[in-house]
Amino acid sequence: MKAALPKVQIELEHSKLPNRRREAALAAFASGDASILVSVKSLIEGIDVPQADTGMSVASTSAVRQRVQALGRVLRRAVTDAGDSKVSTMHLLYVADTVDDLIYSKADWTDLTGKNANLYWLWKYEATAPGPVDVPPRTPQPTEEQAWDLLGRRVPDDPVPWPGVPSGQEYTVKTNGSVHNAFGAQIANPQRVAQMVARVRGREGGRFRVTPAFGLVLVWQPASDEPTFFVVGQLKEPFDVVPEVSSDRSRAGRRA
Numbered sequence: 001m002k003a004a005l006p007k008v009q010i011e012l013e014h015s016k017l018p019n020r021r022r023e024a025a026l027a028a029f030a031s032g033d034a035s036i037l038v039s040v041k042s043l044i045e046g047i048d049v050p051q052a053d054t055g056m057s058v059a060s061t062s063a064v065r066q067r068v069q070a071l072g073r074v075l076r077r078a079v080t081d082a083g084d085s086k087v088s089t090m091h092l093l094y095v096a097d098t099v100d101d102l103i104y105s106k107a108d109w110t111d112l113t114g115k116n117a118n119l120y121w122l123w124k125y126e127a128t129a130p131g132p133v134d135v136p137p138r139t140p141q142p143t144e145e146q147a148w149d150l151l152g153r154r155v156p157d158d159p160v161p162w163p164g165v166p167s168g169q170e171y172t173v174k175t176n177g178s179v180h181n182a183f184g185a186q187i188a189n190p191q192r193v194a195q196m197v198a199r200v201r202g203r204e205g206g207r208f209r210v211t212p213a214f215g216l217v218l219v220w221q222p223a224s225d226e227p228t229f230f231v232v233g234q235l236k237e238p239f240d241v242v243p244e245v246s247s248d249r250s251r252a253g254r255r256a
């Protein structure tokens with residue numbers, strides 16, 4: 001004869017329940033009478049549950065702010081009766097190649113919640129249950145400065161994939177070598193970027209970016225095995241736009 005399983009009180013809390021019912025559910029969880037609280041969006045909207053020591057998130061969201069708020073409600077520190085700080089963990093279920101997966105490329109959850117606070121579970125297509133994984137599905141790309149450090153703060157002799165977030169103003173170099181910004185204004189000091197772009201694309205002309213902090217030239221190569229940006233050079237000075245000539249000055253020049 002199997003031993004009877006202990007009874008566990010579970011409370012449900014969401015915005016469509018009467019306020020009195022919601023308050024009773026939270027009170028039961030806070031007192032310990034209910035050991036499990038099931039919530040929908042209330043953890044995002046402002047309910048604190050510092051008593052919780054384990055959380056499970058199965059919600060799909062592409063918004064970093066919402067996910068961080070939900071994690072914070074559970075992982076918020078509390079003090080036990082013995083005066084010790086509470087240690088909480090969060091189990092995060094995600095489905096690969098969905099918004100559940102992509103959101104992890106937008107923020108470093110280790111920095112936000114602590115190295116050991118999050119436990120990850122992958123639910124594969126058509127699987128009947130999720131399986132544990134050691135690391136999040138994705139991690140954020142390095143910032144410009146972090147990527148520059150990874151390159152040893154020097155431009156490699158040959159174009160290499162840019163290891164960071166592609167940032168900066170976009171420009172276009174035409175087949176005649178002239179460079180224009182996104183507004184169509186011509187650049188007065190192109191600094192041989194036409195040759196830089198051709199090294200990556202294998203032909204004249206194309207789009208590129210210049211990173212804001214270090215003036216690195218990033219060239220988009222869609223024809224590679226994995227389309228990506230390549231770092232191929234660095235500007236010696238910021239780009240200058242060719243000054244516009246007013247129609248009055250232009251006519252005066254022709255009369256002279």
